[in-house]
Amino acid sequence: MAFDLLIENSKGLVQVRDSTPTFLSGSEMGNLPILPNAYVAVKDGLIVDYGRQEDAPSEATQKVDASGRFVLPSFVDSHTHLVFAASREEEFVMKIKGVSYEEIAAAGGGILNSAKKLQSISEQELFDRSMPRAIEIIQSGTGAVEIKSGYGLTVKDEIKMLRVARKIGAETGLTVKTTFLGAHAVPREMTKPNYLRLILEEMIPAVAEEKLADYIDVFCEEGFFSRDETLSIVEQGKKFGMKPRIHANQLSRSGGVQVGVAAHALSVDHLENIGDEEIELLKGTQVMPTALPFAAFFLGLPFPPVRKMLNAGLPIAIASDYNPGSSPSGSMPLMFSLACIKMKMTPEEAFNAATINTASCLELLGSHGSITKGKKANLIITKPAPSFAYLPYRLGYDWIDQIFLNGKRINYT
Ligand code: NIG
Numbered sequence: 001m002a003f004d005l006l007i008e009n010s011k012g013l014v015q016v017r018d019s020t021p022t023f024l025s026g027s028e029m030g031n032l033p034i035l036p037n038a039y040v041a042v043k044d045g046l047i048v049d050y051g052r053q054e055d056a057p058s059e060a061t062q063k064v065d066a067s068g069r070f071v072l073p074s075f076v077d078s079h080t081h082l083v084f085a086a087s088r089e090e091e092f093v094m095k096i097k098g099v100s101y102e103e104i105a106a107a108g109g110g111i112l113n114s115a116k117k118l119q120s121i122s123e124q125e126l127f128d129r130s131m132p133r134a135i136e137i138i139q140s141g142t143g144a145v146e147i148k149s150g151y152g153l154t155v156k157d158e159i160k161m162l163r164v165a166r167k168i169g170a171e172t173g174l175t176v177k178t179t180f181l182g183a184h185a186v187p188r189e190m191t192k193p194n195y196l197r198l199i200l201e202e203m204i205p206a207v208a209e210e211k212l213a214d215y216i217d218v219f220c221e222e223g224f225f226s227r228d229e230t231l232s233i234v235e236q237g238k239k240f241g242m243k244p245r246i247h248a249n250q251l252s253r254s255g256g257v258q259v260g261v262a263a264h265a266l267s268v269d270h271l272e273n274i275g276d277e278e279i280e281l282l283k284g285t286q287v288m289p290t291a292l293p294f295a296a297f298f299l300g301l302p303f304p305p306v307r308k309m310l311n312a313g314l315p316i317a318i319a320s321d322y323n324p325g326s327s328p329s330g331s332m333p334l335m336f337s338l339a340c341i342k343m344k345m346t347p348e349e350a351f352n353a354a355t356i357n358t359a360s361c362l363e364l365l366g367s368h369g370s371i372t373k374g375k376k377a378n379l380i381i382t383k384p385a386p387s388f389a390y391l392p393y394r395l396g397y398d399w400i401d402q403i404f405l406n407g408k409r410i411n412y413t
């Protein structure tokens, strides 16, 4: 077979698997397969072969020498809000001065501030402002991403956000999954019951009509949407073909995990405030507990009790939560380091959490999340590194040297 691309002499192919499990949980998460001194071959955008260097094919259109470097599958980021109109560094300064995230939100800042800005610009303008963030995450090693709406809060603006998210997928090499998050906050000019009616009766059908969302999400939190409201919204979403994922237990024991389990959500995300009861409930379910370590770090919240959850046999995913308020970074290498430093995950557990488990909860495990024959050739070649653990250890150092999406070298500079 004539290969399009051959990456050879790699110090190690990381996350190499002949076949992939449905997800990794508990003690399995500590096992990260690395094939030393190896090659990987690509054709038509897919991984078609890999093995020990001594067995490497000799012919390929393009050859890349990866001596001293690791080759990784791209990260899969299963939770972002990267379509937004403007940054919110003024709130960052308020928080430094002691105002809390909840106080900022209650004063009309936060999500409502982002919504006001987004409502005032066109779809094209929103696309133009969001694309640099898509390029930024590609350059930091993400190959597939979930993007939520939730800064529109009107039928037409939620649709505008989701169209932009879809267009980002169409115009970059990123694989994009979209989530309708109309229930992110109640607009200032509406009552809660009226807004709920708008979500249930108008937004969900309109989003479904254009097939704009793969999933539905709700910010289940005190001061935002209650447990019962969350359940009725996601059940309506399911009727229109959108599977649930839930913003759960970020600022309080909101009942979000209970709803996630009851509604068979694909994931429950945040979990800074979960207790033993929620951990028990998650056992034996297919709901992916997802930690967003930069959001916890940025807001000064406790980190989810990941070691306790792993000891209980649960899986863990980690994602960026890229958004202008609580997590102004889409860097998965940063999440990888924070998961190790702040949540005491080993490098192997954290990398599994950011590839296999995020791909699993985005229903992308057939094509993403590992170096496996037949999967997309979404690959990262690192700079020279003495060991795999060196990567998360070098927090703040850009250890990525080259990126390939669908077998093509990405170079935006
Ligand atoms: O995931 N928690 C709710 N939504 C976002 C923050 C949104 C914002 O502050 O703009 C989050 O942290």
Ligand code: FE
Pocket: 079, 080, 081, 247, 321, 323
């Ligand atoms: Fe979020």
